[in-house]
Amino acid sequence: MGGFGKKSKPLPAISTASLPDIVFMLLFFFMVTTVLRETNIMVEQSFPSASQLQKLEEKSLTTYIFIGPPTKKLMAKFGKEPKIQVDDVFIESKDIPKFVVQERVKLGEGKKDGLIVSLKMHRDIKVGVVTDVKLKLRESEARNILYAARGGQ
Amino acid sequence: MLKKKGRAAAQEINASSMADIAFLLLIFFLVTTTIASDKGLRIILPPKREKEQRDVVVEVNKKNVYTILVNSRNQLLVEEESGRMDALRKGIKKFVTNNGKDPESSDNPQEAVVSYKTDRATQYKTYLRVLDEIKGAYNELRAEFLKMPLDEYLKFNEKKAMDDPILVKKAQNFAEAMQEPASVRKYLNVNHKKDPKGMSDYERKRIEAYKQARASAKELFIEKYFDAKLEYPERISEAEPTKVEE
Numbered sequence: 001m002g003g004f005g006k007k008s009k010p011l012p013a014i015s016t017a018s019l020p021d022i023v024f025m026l027l028f029f030f031m032v033t034t035v036l037r038e039t040n041i042m043v044e045q046s047f048p049s050a051s052q053l054q055k056l057e058e059k060s061l062t063t064y065i066f067i068g069p070p071t072k073k074l075m076a077k078f079g080k081e082p083k084i085q086v087d088d089v090f091i092e093s094k095d096i097p098k099f100v101v102q103e104r105v106k107l108g109e110g111k112k113d114g115l116i117v118s119l120k121m122h123r124d125i126k127v128g129v130v131t132d133v134k135l136k137l138r139e140s141e142a143r144n145i146l147y148a149a150r151g152g153q
Numbered sequence: 154m155l156k157k158k159g160r161a162a163a164q165e166i167n168a169s170s171m172a173d174i175a176f177l178l179l180i181f182f183l184v185t186t187t188i189a190s191d192k193g194l195r196i197i198l199p200p201k202r203e204k205e206q207r208d209v210v211v212e213v214n215k216k217n218v219y220t221i222l223v224n225s226r227n228q229l230l231v232e233e234e235s236g237r238m239d240a241l242r243k244g245i246k247k248f249v250t251n252n253g254k255d256p257e258s259s260d261n262p263q264e265a266v267v268s269y270k271t272d273r274a275t276q277y278k279t280y281l282r283v284l285d286e287i288k289g290a291y292n293e294l295r296a297e298f299l300k301m302p303l304d305e306y307l308k309f310n311e312k313k314a315m316d317d318p319i320l321v322k323k324a325q326n327f328a329e330a331m332q333e334p335a336s337v338r339k340y341l342n343v344n345h346k347k348d349p350k351g352m353s354d355y356e357r358k359r360i361e362a363y364k365q366a367r368a369s370a371k372e373l374f375i376e377k378y379f380d381a382k383l384e385y386p387e388r389i390s391e392a393e394p395t396k397v398e399e
Contacts, residue, residue, distance in 0.1 A: 020168065023175040030182035047193075048278040050285040052292055052307065056191035118191055127280045127394050128273030134198060135393075143198040147281055151192065 043068035043085050048123040050149035061114045062146075063103040065096075067129060068122030082125040084133065093129075096136035120148040194284060196389075216257055217264045218390075219248045221283060225274035229283070238282060245290035249385065262294070262385045270392035287389055295381040309378065 043066050056062055066085040070078040083090045086099050104112040117137055121130060137145060221241070222230040229236040231244060249265045251258035259265035267287050271280050296306035 016169075016172070020171040020175055023172055023179055027175055027179045027182065030179065030186055034182055034186045048281045050194055050281055052194060052285050052288040053192040054195045054307075056193070056195075059191070062191065118193070121277055123276070123278040123281075125277045126273060127271045127275040127277055130277055130280070131273065131394050138198045139201055141201055143200070144195070145198060146191070146193045146195045147284070148191065148193040149281060149285075 039064075039085075039088050041066055041085070042071055042074055042088075042090070043083055044071055044122055045120060046123050047120070047148050047150045049152055050147075051151070053149060053151055054146075056116065056118065056146055058114065058116060061107065061111060062116045062118050063100075064118050064120055065099075065133065066120045067125060067133065068120075069125075082122065082129050084129075093132040093136050096133060097140040100137065100140040100142045114144075115142050116144045116146060117142050118146045118148055194281065194288060196284075213266055214260070214264075217259045217266055219245060219259070219265065219267045221267065221269045221287075223271040223275045223279060223283060225272040227276055227279040238286065241283065241286040242290045242293070245287060246294060249290065249294060266388045266390050268390045268392065271394045273394045275394065284389075288387070291385055291387045294385045298381040298384055299377055 045066070045068060064086070067082055069075070069080050069082050078090065084093060084096075085091070086096075091099065100115070100117075104115060107115060119130070119133065134145070137143070220230075220232055221236070224230070229238065229241070231241065236244070245267060248258055248267075249262050251260075251265075252262075253260050269283065269287065271283075292306060293303055296303045299306060
């Protein structure tokens, strides 16, 4: 039956010798890009959605303020009301100027004016809390702020 | 017999499990990595209020102000009528680009102010949505001015474009121009085809300098990009939330 039944030469097995190399390359990529989170977020995070998003490029100049109801574990201790978290502690809005000064010191003399505050706030909190924080930031001349949001409506 | 054979050549280490080990590590890092996406709406707060001093009162003609109020039940009051969220962007665009057509609406985009006030009990989600719509209206206008689609406009990275030393110079010029008296800006951006009349020598010099900076066509786009910002300056006036009437 012609060439149909003819067995062609068995294909040589694909060499997997380079597989570890490839995987290691990926591994190194992730190791390099991974930034292990320094702070433990103690508030619920669910950002509101927005369409006119801007990306924050200057990571080193950015400092974060998290606002939202405490996570389930901490709810028993701190209640349901939204809390303000910076670094690893809950603070009151009146402590924000002190926090801003600290962050400025961390940035150093040359860069301290470029401070950007990223406000990571839960979508269901009330504007009153946001305003208190904003007023304090304004008082401490940290005027460049970002409302964290996610894409899509 | 076999034992003897094995002794002859040094046994090669079996490297086939290497891939597995590497995969394990890889998966660990994949799981722990949080690619922090810092996206959001950027705003710049107004300067600090001095003690005992109230905010500077700027007289703005009422017709140049587009008022948006949001109450504690997240309901909108736009220009004294109840408004819908999805009609907001269109309304703002119409208001900003009125250019004196409707005597009750804004004179020109440079004068137009969007005033935004919420209740302390308004949801943050709603607050941000309205802000997003205001920004969206301005971005759409700017994108139209540049004749490019909105998403492309949003993707354009001002900062990266500015790594170019020539563009840095442009940006400085732009920053300077922003410091200029309104008359210079107006001349440069609105009626630069007309003769400069009734301007001081200083103003005329600045205009010349700015024109020269413009002359090099290489960075025409980024100039236009800044022009778009000057043509439609985002003038959002945010009032401190208090009780908004239902």
